[in-house]
Amino acid sequence: MFLNRLFSLALIGGWVQAKVLQNAAELDTSTKFDFIVVGSGPGGATVASRLSENHQFNVLLIEAGPDNESEETIRAPGLFMQIPPMFQWNYTLTATPAVNNRTLDYTRGYVLGGTSSINGMVYSRGAADDYNSWAATTGDSDWKWDALQPYFRKNERLVAPPGGRDVTGEYDPRLHGTNGRVFVSLPAQDATDFDQRCLNVTANQPEFPFYLDMNDGRPNGLTWQQVTIGRNGERSSAATAYLGPSVRSRPNLSILVNTYVTRVLPTSSKKGTPSIRTVEFGDKVTRNILGNVTASKEVILAGGVVGTPQILLNSGIGDTVELRNLGINPIHDLPDVGKGLNDHHSAAAIFNANTQEPIVDSDAALLEWRQNKTGPLTNAMNRLLLWSRIPNNSSVLANYPDPASGPHTPHFEVILVALANGITGGFLVFLNSPSKGSVTLRSSNPFEDPLIDDAILQSPIDVAALTEGFRISKRFFSGPYLASPLFPDPDTTPAAEFEAFLRQAAGTGSHGVGTAAMSKKSGKAGVVDPRLRVKGVEGLRIVDASVIPRVPAGHTQVPVYVLAERAADLIRGSWA
Numbered sequence: 271m272f273l274n275r276l277f278s279l280a281l282i283g284g285w286v287q288a289k290v291l292q293n294a295a296e297l298d299t300s301t302k303f304d305f306i307v308v309g310s311g312p313g314g315a316t317v318a319s320r321l322s323e324n325h326q327f328n329v330l331l332i333e334a335g336p337d338n339e340s341e342e343t344i345r346a347p348g349l350f351m352q353i354p355p356m357f358q359w360n361y362t363l364t365a366t367p368a369v370n371n372r373t374l375d376y377t378r379g380y381v382l383g384g385t386s387s388i389n390g391m392v393y394s395r396g397a398a399d400d401y402n403s404w405a406a407t408t409g410d411s412d413w414k415w416d417a418l419q420p421y422f423r424k425n426e427r428l429v430a431p432p433g434g435r436d437v438t439g440e441y442d443p444r445l446h447g448t449n450g451r452v453f454v455s456l457p458a459q460d461a462t463d464f465d466q467r468c469l470n471v472t473a474n475q476p477e478f479p480f481y482l483d484m485n486d487g488r489p490n491g492l493t494w495q496q497v498t499i500g501r502n503g504e505r506s507s508a509a510t511a512y513l514g515p516s517v518r519s520r521p522n523l524s525i526l527v528n529t530y531v532t533r534v535l536p537t538s539s540k541k542g543t544p545s546i547r548t549v550e551f552g553d554k555v556t557r558n559i560l561g562n563v564t565a566s567k568e569v570i571l572a573g574g575v576v577g578t579p580q581i582l583l584n585s586g587i588g589d590t591v592e593l594r595n596l597g598i599n600p601i602h603d604l605p606d607v608g609k610g611l612n613d614h615h616s617a618a619a620i621f622n623a624n625t626q627e628p629i630v631d632s633d634a635a636l637l638e639w640r641q642n643k644t645g646p647l648t649n650a651m652n653r654l655l656l657w658s659r660i661p662n663n664s665s666v667l668a669n670y671p672d673p674a675s676g677p678h679t680p681h682f683e684v685i686l687v688a689l690a691n692g693i694t695g696g697f698l699v700f701l702n703s704p705s706k707g708s709v710t711l712r713s714s715n716p717f718e719d720p721l722i723d724d725a726i727l728q729s730p731i732d733v734a735a736l737t738e739g740f741r742i743s744k745r746f747f748s749g750p751y752l753a754s755p756l757f758p759d760p761d762t763t764p765a766a767e768f769e770a771f772l773r774q775a776a777g778t779g780s781h782g783v784g785t786a787a788m789s790k791k792s793g794k795a796g797v798v799d800p801r802l803r804v805k806g807v808e809g810l811r812i813v814d815a816s817v818i819p820r821v822p823a824g825h826t827q828v829p830v831y832v833l834a835e836r837a838a839d840l841i842r843g844s845w846a
């Protein structure tokens with residue numbers, strides 16, 4: 271390996287760096303990079319990987335967190351709740367009266383692969399109409415669900431589950447890619463007693479049909495979960511899928527970890543349009559700025575829904591008045607930077623139930639995973655998901671416009687889990703809240719964590735919809751199989767009392783988007799144009815969850831992978 275690398279370095283003149291650089295001191299800032307990508311989650315890793323396929327492009331990828339390929343809690347799917355804080359940003363949300371001023375964590379990955387290295391691994395595309403709404407918002411029909419299908423396939427590699435369980439009849443093979451980068455599989459474990467009871471509900475309650483494949487763009491009913499886990503029993507993340515050994519060994523790609531980007535800087539100005547191609551970086555622990563590096567073609571921000579607007583605002587790109595008030599010199603007025611944070615709102619709908627789950631011997635499970643990469647630790651938390659809509663005759667739909675992106679877009683996801691001690695239930699998620707929060711700066715110090723307002727329960731429909739979601743969960747679980755809610759009964763509790771319960775119980779769905787939203791090419795709204803270029807400046811693009819204008823009715827890693835696959839083509843197209 272090392273010899274190979276020396277050989278290729280010698281061949282190409284010695285100045286191309288091609289390895290994982292452990293800190294900024296290892297970076298030669300005089301290197302000629304065509305592209306500099308900031309952040310290595312599903313957005314940044316995908317773009318850096320695809321751009322460096324072209325031998326003519328020399329690419330630098332900068333990640334604030336460490337590279338921890340060997341970390342077992344990241345690799346073993348069943349250990350994901352135990353991933354240590356050193357791989358996470360330690361954000362807390364701004365306390366708001368809407369959630370009784372509770373201080374809630376806002377987890378994000380701080381490691382190569384970004385949040386895909388620490389997330390729940392659900393492979394969920396969202397609704398077709400979510401993507402169609404991107405097309406409508408931007409005026410670019412190539413963002414439509416149908417038009418993006420090739421990119422879904424470029425991203426996905428559906429494989430047999432670890433252990434090789436027969437999954438026929440649990441998904442629709444016609445919908446899936448088998449040649450892409452991210453491994454996707456169905457649950458490794460057979461249906462448990464709890465799962466079987468849930469499946470039995472579909473035979474008895476027409477409101478909850480069995481739905482073959484949750485990734486057809488219009489999921490409705492009970493579905494088998496699909497997860498980003500390989501046949502090898504390990505998590506498949508942006509780091510493993512897009513930055514694996516063969517990619518890392520490319521002479522045209524340098525990966526710099528443990529390096530915190532503070533700002534992007536104007537490089538020159540053409541006819542008054544600032545060219546933003548310089549990236550300034552520092553040490554997050556000592557809070558010192560260490561240097562800068564310039565791209566000849568583009569800088570691509572992929573710091574995620576928090577990191578990207580934070581870097582833009584620190585750089586003076588944002589609302590001019592707000593920046594001046596913080597003592598930051600504005601370089602370009604873009605009022606929507608950091609605005610529009612749109613997320614899922616969630617709450618636990620749990621029940622006493624007479625189900626018996628197998629008791630897992632955690633030592634034996636760990637041994638089996640280490641020896642054979644099979645067994646309980648190859649599973650995510652759950653195996654089934656329920657997707658549903660607010661019933662047509664509900665007062666919610668009479669009192670508010672339908673919050674979903676279309677008539678076949680679900681309003682709720684219920685993550686069905688069997689907890690310990692006969693307690694089972696659902697993690698209830700309202701998928702289409704119109705509430706918009708924000709990422710703003712506390713001060714002009716680029717090392718300080720920003721303020722994050724996730725807008726949980728800030729619109730009246732959030733409370734009304736979640737209340738309806740609890741009714742749906744109750745109907746699902748009070749079939750002949752499972753019973754007795756452990757929350758106030760929404761059908762008998764006065765509305766104000768139920769609302770008080772929700773304000774104390776609701777939390778974030780951890781699926782934030784929208785803080786640097788894409789929008790029509792002309793017009794002041796939004797932050798990036800349909801080709802993801804930051805409006806009003808040159809050389810700067812954004813490729814991550816922050817450009818997604820509204821939160822999809824599904825988990826968010828797949829939408830980001832797909833938009834990044836298309837973005838790589840858009841970027842290549844600009845420099846062909």
Ligand SMILES: Cc1cc2nc3c(=O)[nH]c(=O)nc-3n(C[C@H](O)[C@H](O)[C@H](O)COP(=O)(O)OP(=O)(O)OC[C@H]3O[C@@H](n4cnc5c(N)ncnc54)[C@H](O)[C@@H]3O)c2cc1C
Pocket residue numbers: 308309310311312313314332333334335376377378379380381382383384385386388389390391392393394529530531532572573574575576577578581780781782813814815816825826827828830
């Ligand atoms: C607890 C949790 C569970 C989740 N579960 C699922 C799930 O099961 N399925 C699913 O689809 N989605 C899930 N998600 C969401 C999904 O993982 C994210 O939406 C997705 O990873 C976003 O990709 P991204 O590229 O926009 O940002 P990220 O993945 O967050 O990547 C951004 C990267 O940029 C780096 N960065 C940020 N700022 C800087 C800086 N200043 N300098 C240098 N680097 C920087 C970060 O360290 C990070 O590596 C979950 C999220 C959380 C928090």
Ligand SMILES: *[C@@H]1O[C@H](CO)[C@@H](O)[C@H](O)[C@H]1NC(C)=O
Pocket residue numbers: 336337338339340341342528
């Ligand atoms: C993770 O990376 C950090 C920084 O490179 C290193 O100090 C630490 O030992 C690594 N941990 C593991 C478990 O690999």
Ligand SMILES: *[C@@H]1O[C@H](CO)[C@@H](O)[C@H](O)[C@H]1NC(C)=O
Pocket residue numbers: 355356357358359360380554
């Ligand atoms: C979060 O806290 C942990 C534990 O204190 C620390 O190791 C880690 O570096 C922190 N993350 C960030 C991004 O500062």
Ligand SMILES: *[C@@H]1O[C@H](CO)[C@@H](O)[C@H](O)[C@H]1NC(C)=O
Pocket residue numbers: 366367370371
């Ligand atoms: C939340 O904080 C606000 C402002 O400090 C205060 O007015 C309000 O009473 C608090 N609400 C609750 C429920 O504690």
Ligand SMILES: *[C@@H]1O[C@H](CO)[C@@H](O)[C@H](O)[C@H]1NC(C)=O
Pocket residue numbers: 463466467470751
């Ligand atoms: C589910 O239904 C099947 C057939 O209707 C029945 O045999 C089985 O016992 C049921 N399972 C549970 C856990 O109720």
Ligand SMILES: *[C@@H]1O[C@H](CO)[C@@H](O)[C@H](O)[C@H]1NC(C)=O
Pocket residue numbers: 299535561562
């Ligand atoms: C970039 O770094 C160099 C030193 O490497 C320094 O001379 C220069 O002033 C920096 N540029 C900016 C804009 O900070």
Ligand SMILES: *[C@@H]1O[C@H](CO)[C@@H](O)[C@H](O)[C@H]1NC(C)=O
Pocket residue numbers: 637638639641642
């Ligand atoms: C691993 O697999 C082998 C071969 O099937 C088996 O003999 C062994 O018991 C397994 N190890 C564990 C810990 O399950």
Ligand SMILES: *[C@@H]1O[C@H](CO)[C@@H](O)[C@H](O)[C@H]1NC(C)=O
Pocket residue numbers: 662677
């Ligand atoms: C609810 O209304 C929509 C739109 O009018 C319709 O398509 C759908 O079939 C209705 N659903 C049910 C369960 O009646």
Ligand SMILES: *[C@@H]1O[C@H](CO)[C@@H](O)[C@H](O)[C@H]1NC(C)=O
Pocket residue numbers: 661663664665
């Ligand atoms: C909605 O329709 C269902 C099924 O027909 C019925 O049971 C329920 O009472 C109705 N709800 C309202 C609010 O009318």
Ligand SMILES: CC(=O)N[C@H]1CO[C@H](CO)[C@@H](O)[C@@H]1O
Pocket residue numbers: 282286325326327328521522
């Ligand atoms: C821009 C650049 O550095 N290009 C090099 C990428 O690597 C190939 C070999 O794989 C060289 O031929 C290029 O010069």
